[in-house]
Structure formats: structure tokens, C-alpha cells
Amino acid sequence: MKILSVEQIRVADAYTIQHEPIASIDLMERASRAFVNWFCKNFETGNFKVKIFCGLGDNGGDGLAIARMLQPLGYDMEVFVVKYSDKTSENFQINLKRLERQLTIKYIENEHFTLHFSENDVIIDALLGSGLSRSIEGLLKSVIENINRSEVTIISVDMPSGLFADKSNNSTDTIIKAIHTVAFQLPKLAFMLPQNEEFVGEWHIVDIGLHKDFIQNTETRYHFSTPKEVEKLIKPRKKFSHKGTFGHALLIAGSHGMMGAAVLAARACMRSGVGKLTVHSVKSGLPILQTLLPEAMYWEAWNSKSSDFIATSFHVDDFSNHFQAVGVGPGIGVNGIIRTSLEKLCEICRDLAIPMVLDADALNNFSTEKGRSAINKIPESSILTPHPKEFRNLIGKSWKDDYEKLDFLREFSVRNKVIVCLKGANTAVALPDGTIHFNSSGNAGMATAGSGDVLTGIITALLAQGYEPKVAAILGVYQHGVAGDRASERFGMTSMMASDIVENIRF
Numbered sequence: 001m002k003i004l005s006v007e008q009i010r011v012a013d014a015y016t017i018q019h020e021p022i023a024s025i026d027l028m029e030r031a032s033r034a035f036v037n038w039f040c041k042n043f044e045t046g047n048f049k050v051k052i053f054c055g056l057g058d059n060g061g062d063g064l065a066i067a068r069m070l071q072p073l074g075y076d077m078e079v080f081v082v083k084y085s086d087k088t089s090e091n092f093q094i095n096l097k098r099l100e101r102q103l104t105i106k107y108i109e110n111e112h113f114t115l116h117f118s119e120n121d122v123i124i125d126a127l128l129g130s131g132l133s134r135s136i137e138g139l140l141k142s143v144i145e146n147i148n149r150s151e152v153t154i155i156s157v158d159m160p161s162g163l164f165a166d167k168s169n170n171s172t173d174t175i176i177k178a179i180h181t182v183a184f185q186l187p188k189l190a191f192m193l194p195q196n197e198e199f200v201g202e203w204h205i206v207d208i209g210l211h212k213d214f215i216q217n218t219e220t221r222y223h224f225s226t227p228k229e230v231e232k233l234i235k236p237r238k239k240f241s242h243k244g245t246f247g248h249a250l251l252i253a254g255s256h257g258m259m260g261a262a263v264l265a266a267r268a269c270m271r272s273g274v275g276k277l278t279v280h281s282v283k284s285g286l287p288i289l290q291t292l293l294p295e296a297m298y299w300e301a302w303n304s305k306s307s308d309f310i311a312t313s314f315h316v317d318d319f320s321n322h323f324q325a326v327g328v329g330p331g332i333g334v335n336g337i338i339r340t341s342l343e344k345l346c347e348i349c350r351d352l353a354i355p356m357v358l359d360a361d362a363l364n365n366f367s368t369e370k371g372r373s374a375i376n377k378i379p380e381s382s383i384l385t386p387h388p389k390e391f392r393n394l395i396g397k398s399w400k401d402d403y404e405k406l407d408f409l410r411e412f413s414v415r416n417k418v419i420v421c422l423k424g425a426n427t428a429v430a431l432p433d434g435t436i437h438f439n440s441s442g443n444a445g446m447a448t449a450g451s452g453d454v455l456t457g458i459i460t461a462l463l464a465q466g467y468e469p470k471v472a473a474i475l476g477v478y479q480h481g482v483a484g485d486r487a488s489e490r491f492g493m494t495s496m497m498a499s500d501i502v503e504n505i506r507f
């Protein structure tokens, strides 16, 4: 699903009006109806009051139409219009007249207002939507502060009022803190970013019938990977396939005391459909791995200078005609010898066109001063899976906000021609073509030790099975999240562990 900018949505709106064709006020009616349908499904009538706060633009117009539609359905309504300006939109005016025939509207015109909220109230926020052009001040600010203090359920129409859809707010800005945001047609970039979580709450999309041709033909750098879109990427298994069909993966993981990382990645790899798996790790890991994962083969770090970590001088002959994918990093440790091994490994994979996943310590080894100058050795189209701190170390600089983080992410991915999965809620998968794809699955319970190792295993398995790197990254991140969601259903977010994620992988 595309994420369009405010400007693009405005054009989509105009295009729909012209080409469907539909009158602007009727499109507003359709949008409001879509909101009402969502609302009725989620909030049955009962012992509560719905308090709608309307601004003076089209978001306010939506609010007035919503009030008109909800009242006959049995909701106890109270409608407030905040008169912060003399300017109103035409659709607002039309809907004001329509509603005045049905309900008494209360006006908030100056700072001398008092609002009373009771516990069960539900507030619908239709003060400002995508037309926000500056930080909120004055009367609107006072009203929003009052609403936020109420601690009742707040539902925002299209946008939490005061939040910019595709750029950063100032840290001191006044913004509605919604529990739910019901957005029209497409999500906004702001919804994807951790910094906005407290304002957006849980977000939902309702279809308002914006013109499909326009959306299809509009270019955007941001996408939200919906379950439907991603699940289509899974290749069905054919009846006459054999283990060779699904590739042989090599996982380079673990060190003395860090064998759990290797086990998690390896188990996830096997659960994700790889034909054969070899794990390359330290000698002391052999009994651990062979006991916990008899399905995998073991390749001992054969000339390591220390038995504690992998420091193999990789040789091309060990790879050619052997492996279809290499995943490297979980628990391997960081030092100059390991980095040299990694550089050699990158060289071999590049020469033999073996796709790679680099995670955790593989990335940390490229995050030292010397390491950073060797980043160009990572083969094109490799998949890197850092969490934000690893990414910060990799690029050697911090970002001032989540928007700048996305810029750095895109820059890094385009410059190095690699795919970067920046882990977090809505993991952002940055492709070398400059696009960023946000993931839709997963939960906060996945922020637990070993969760990243599981992802490495999943993506490595997909690469070995011949999935294109960008598909492997988007699909792998999604399936990892789905497995995490299943694990949290069973154990709860607090109690789930990375091995529960592995056991819930299902392709």
C-alpha cells in the first residue's frame, strides 16, 4: 500500500472529484460515512456520550457530517465547533447548515470555556487534519490541552489534530493524543514513526474510494506492506520438489558463550524452509548445536587462532557449488581478526554471487573506524538487519528525529546498494532504489534477546530458496512479525522469548 504525501493526497482528492466524477461535498459525505461505519463497529451505542470537536476546514466538515450520521443511530451526541478563525471551508459551511437543522451546536469562541468530561465519554477529534500548516497556538491549543487532560477515549478523524502528516513537529507542539486514528484511504508517513506513537495510537484505514488510477500511477518512496500484499509473495511448494530445490544455506554464528544466537538463527532457518543448512561455528559449540538441531550440519571453525570465536580464513573452494545463501553475524564477536575474515567472506560471496544477510556482530565489525572504510566490500544487494543502535554505529552519526533517521537509512542503502531492514515497530526495509517499505506485523514483545537472530535465520532461508533479496527481506521481516504475533497470543508480550518466535514460524 502506498504512503502518499499530503500534497499527493490533495491531488488524489481533486483527481477523484474530476474523473469519477463526484462533487467535493459528496466525497466528504462518503469519507464521513466510512468513518461512521468503522465507529459503529468498534463502539456500540451505550451508556456514553460522543463529543465531537470540529475545526473550520474540511476535517471539521467531516466532524459535522459524522455527527449528523451518528445521531440517528442512537448515539448521545454533543458537537463543539472551535472558532479559532474567521476562515471556514465551503464544505464545512454546507455541513454546518445540514447539522444545524438536527442538533444544537456549541461554539467555543474564546478562552473562557469550560469542558466537562466523564469517564465513559468518547471524543471524536475533527479539529484539524491534513491541512495543518503550522504549529497550533491560542484557542485551539487550549482546547487540545483540555481534551488531552480528560483521559477519555479519543478518536481522531484522518489525523491527530496538530500532527504533521509527513514532517516533524517541534518537540513543544500541542497535538491530540488519540487512542485510535481512523485515516482516509492511505496511511500517512507520520503513522510509521516511533516518535508519533503517543499521538496516533492505533491507526486504521477506511476506504473512501479515491480514484484507483491515480493511486496506481503516483510514484512514492514510501510503502506500507500490507499482509495481503506480502502473503502473495510466498512461493507454493511443488509436489515434485526435493531438498535440493530449496537450497543449501550457510549460517556463520555463535562463539564461546554465545551459542544461543547460533541455535536461534539456525532453528529459524530450518523452520523457514531451507533445504539444507550448515552452521559454521566454534568447536565448543558443536555438541550444543548438534543436540539442539540435529537437522543441521556443522562446519567447525578450522583454523581459528582462538577457540572462542570464529576467525576462519575463508576459501572460495569451500563455497563454490555449495551454498545458495550465507547469513552471518549473530554472536560472532567483534575484533580485527573477525573483521578480516568477514571482508574475505564478502569478497567470496560477491565473486560467486551468493546472496548474504549481515546482522549483529557482522555489522558491529563494520562499525569501527577501520570497519566503516570496508563497508564497500559488502556485496551489492546484501541484506543488513541492524536495530537502530547498530545502524547508528554503522553510519557513525545520530539523527535528530525519525524523519532524519529515514533519510540516513535511504542514503546508506542507495549509496552502498544494499537492503537495510531497520528493526523496530514497523521495521523499515530500505531498498537500493530509494524506496522504504514499512512492515505491518509484529509487537513489542519481540523486543527481546535473540529476536534478531531469528530474523537472520528466516531471511537466510528465503535467500537460499531463491527468493530475490528484496522479496526475502520484505517477506522475512513480515513472517518474523507474524510468528512474534502468534507467540504473543500464546505467552503474552512480556513472557514470550525468541525461541517462542521460532516455534511459531509458519510458511
Ligand SMILES: NC(=O)C1=CN([C@@H]2O[C@H](COP(=O)(O)OP(=O)(O)OC[C@H]3O[C@@H](n4cnc5c(N)ncnc54)[C@H](OP(=O)(O)O)[C@@H]3O)[C@@H](O)[C@H]2O)[C@@H](O)CC1
Binding pocket: 009, 010, 012, 013, 027, 028, 031, 055, 056, 057, 058, 059, 060, 061, 062, 084, 085, 087, 089, 127, 128, 129, 130, 131, 132, 133, 134, 135, 136, 137, 140, 157, 158, 159, 184, 208, 210
Ligand atoms: N484527502 C481527501 O481525499 C479527503 C479529505 N477529507 C478531509 O479533509 C481534510 C483536509 O482538509 P483541509 O485541507 O481543509 O484541512 P484541515 O486540516 O481541515 O484544516 C485546514 C484549515 O485549518 C487552517 N490551519 C492549518 N493549520 C492551522 C493551525 N495550526 N492553526 C489554525 N489553523 C490552521 C488552515 O488555514 P491556513 O493554513 O490556510 O491559514 C485551513 O483553513 C482531511 O484531513 C480530511 O479530514 C475528506 O473530507 C474528504 C476526502
Ligand SMILES: [K+]
Binding pocket: 059, 125, 126, 127, 128, 129, 156, 157, 158, 159, 160, 161
Ligand atoms: K483530526
